[in-house]
Amino acid sequence: MVATTALALAVLGAVAVSALPYGGQRVQVPFLGINPGKDSEGGKQQLAPSRDADMAALLDKYAPVFKLASSEIFYPSSVKYMLDRYAFVEHKNGTTYRPPRHLFTPSGLAHLPQNGTRQLLSLDEEHNAQPHVPSKDSAFLYGPAGQEGGMKLGEDGRGRVEEEVYGFWVDQGRGVVDLWYWTFYPYNLGKEVGALGWLGNHVVDWEHLRIRTVNGTAESADFDTHSGGKFSAGTYRWQEIERFNDRPVAYIAMGSHGMWPVPGKHVYAQLLNLWQLYDITDDNGAIWDTHGRVVPIQFWNGPDKAEKMMDGPPGPNRRLGRPPECILGKTADESSRYAFYLSHNISVQAEPLNVTSVVVEQICARPSVSSVEWSDNLTEPELETWAAPASSIPFTGSSATPYNVTMGGCGGSRSAAKAYRVALYDGAGERVSTSDLRVLCIYEAGEEGSVSRSAVDIHDLDEWRWLLKKDEDDE
Numbered sequence: 001m002v003a004t005t006a007l008a009l010a011v012l013g014a015v016a017v018s019a020l021p022y023g024g025q026r027v028q029v030p031f032l033g034i035n036p037g038k039d040s041e042g043g044k045q046q047l048a049p050s051r052d053a054d055m056a057a058l059l060d061k062y063a064p065v066f067k068l069a070s071s072e073i074f075y076p077s078s079v080k081y082m083l084d085r086y087a088f089v090e091h092k093n094g095t096t097y098r099p100p101r102h103l104f105t106p107s108g109l110a111h112l113p114q115n116g117t118r119q120l121l122s123l124d125e126e127h128n129a130q131p132h133v134p135s136k137d138s139a140f141l142y143g144p145a146g147q148e149g150g151m152k153l154g155e156d157g158r159g160r161v162e163e164e165v166y167g168f169w170v171d172q173g174r175g176v177v178d179l180w181y182w183t184f185y186p187y188n189l190g191k192e193v194g195a196l197g198w199l200g201n202h203v204v205d206w207e208h209l210r211i212r213t214v215n216g217t218a219e220s221a222d223f224d225t226h227s228g229g230k231f232s233a234g235t236y237r238w239q240e241i242e243r244f245n246d247r248p249v250a251y252i253a254m255g256s257h258g259m260w261p262v263p264g265k266h267v268y269a270q271l272l273n274l275w276q277l278y279d280i281t282d283d284n285g286a287i288w289d290t291h292g293r294v295v296p297i298q299f300w301n302g303p304d305k306a307e308k309m310m311d312g313p314p315g316p317n318r319r320l321g322r323p324p325e326c327i328l329g330k331t332a333d334e335s336s337r338y339a340f341y342l343s344h345n346i347s348v349q350a351e352p353l354n355v356t357s358v359v360v361e362q363i364c365a366r367p368s369v370s371s372v373e374w375s376d377n378l379t380e381p382e383l384e385t386w387a388a389p390a391s392s393i394p395f396t397g398s399s400a401t402p403y404n405v406t407m408g409g410c411g412g413s414r415s416a417a418k419a420y421r422v423a424l425y426d427g428a429g430e431r432v433s434t435s436d437l438r439v440l441c442i443y444e445a446g447e448e449g450s451v452s453r454s455a456v457d458i459h460d461l462d463e464w465r466w467l468l469k470k471d472e473d474d475e
């Protein structure tokens, strides 16, 4: 629901929509252009065409099947469908102008002033439905399948949606390619929140599903519903998600379009501890099989060039480089083993800071109330957490070979390793900088469902990248 972005169909440009959710603001689409000239000049890192074809094939191989809710009325569309309806452009400073219609095309966008950077595509005010749902005059906001007679029916009597989805691939190195499938909707229906009425209605909505492949085979799926975090389903092993012809099935929440691995009622936000907002999914609505409908788009140019993409709200943007919500690992018997990589960028930043050693901090947790059963639920309130004694190894400055650390398990009954982070120390033994946490999801070989274990075996393929800021708690 938060993610609201539009993008161009060619590698020539990209738009991001940031319709303010509520309160009579103009519908706005910040356009954050990709520098259009560089591609043709070959000035930017280019993947070989065969590599592009391989990635397009991989995107199609795992093209998801989306199941829309039976009560859905706001259906998806292509980006082009909305480009045809935008009326004017607004600069970030508030000034507006009406460019000629031919600029509201995928390639035309790049010819807006400043290549479209820091601009918003806008609808005329009469189509700005805030805070009410769109009227008949704005029926296009219901999407092609939401028009009268616009929905095809399958033999099973359920609707069929045939819109395109936008597929991005992110080569993370080490054989890891993340496939991001972005869906686009002209309108997001918010939620009715008690006396506050409808919150979160907005024009244009982006949502996504991410599949991680390793050496061309799917390994996990991330249901980072809406903006991800604790109110999303998170990371699942491939063998544990529903599939159709080895392609993922995702259930789409009515109105707000977040993706969930199963039908049902899902908490996705909590307001002021007063209201819980739910996403409702079911298996009775229209089916949107994206096989053959993935439009491959490659904006990602490597971790340090990702900012070339977009700087907008969380539509298809630089967050594409993130590791999964949860790092998958195996159970271990007595000691925990961590294998991880530090990016080249970290090595460059570490040198002037005289970094000499790398320390892994294993974050352990246990229920502090004996009646509380262990679950994989890190938001469980009755949870005690601590950092296990850390292990130190020499800093090598290499991003190609893993840092391998063996350390004790979490110790104590009912305790489990739940996360880890990495800290860098200098020759004087002072801590220089500490990474964020990465949450762990641990599996027993051959068994379903994640478990909580005191000792874990982690091979983290996502190299660590962070800006080395001096730790604040250092003397």
Ligand SMILES: *[C@@H]1O[C@H](CO)[C@@H](O)[C@H](O)[C@H]1NC(C)=O
Pocket: 035, 036, 037, 038, 114, 115, 117
């Ligand atoms: C727009 O793109 C052109 C062609 O690549 C480039 O020369 C120019 O600097 C860009 N302008 C801005 C404001 O980014």
Ligand SMILES: *[C@@H]1O[C@H](CO)[C@@H](O)[C@H](O)[C@H]1NC(C)=O
Pocket: 091, 092, 093, 094, 095
């Ligand atoms: C607003 O920004 C645009 C694009 O940078 C610029 O052309 C215009 O002069 C600005 N207008 C004002 C009033 O600052």
Ligand SMILES: *[C@@H]1O[C@H](CO)[C@@H](O)[C@H](O)[C@H]1NC(C)=O
Pocket: 174, 175, 214, 215
């Ligand atoms: C992927 O393939 C490469 C090259 O064959 C191999 O070194 C690597 O171990 C493979 N990765 C996994 C996780 O199997």
Ligand SMILES: *[C@@H]1O[C@H](CO)[C@@H](O)[C@H](O)[C@H]1NC(C)=O
Pocket: 339, 402, 403, 404, 458, 459
């Ligand atoms: C480091 O860990 C990786 C991944 O578990 C493993 O393949 C490799 O053999 C280990 N290297 C050493 C020197 O133990």
Ligand SMILES: *[C@@H]1O[C@H](CO)[C@@H](O)[C@H](O)[C@H]1NC(C)=O
Pocket: 352, 353, 354
């Ligand atoms: C790194 O070491 C050099 C030489 O010992 C010293 O001059 C410099 O101040 C150190 N830098 C930092 C950030 O501690």
Ligand SMILES: *[C@@H]1O[C@H](CO)[C@@H](O)[C@H](O)[C@H]1NC(C)=O
Pocket: 375, 377, 379, 380, 381
């Ligand atoms: C996780 O724990 C919180 C707090 O107890 C609870 O509200 C939530 O429903 C739990 N989530 C799951 C998936 O069990």
Ligand SMILES: *[C@@H]1O[C@H](CO)[C@@H](O)[C@H](O)[C@H]1NC(C)=O
Pocket: 304, 345, 346, 348, 466, 467
């Ligand atoms: C390393 O990454 C940081 C954070 O993204 C960035 O500010 C810095 O410019 C990068 N340094 C190099 C040498 O690429």
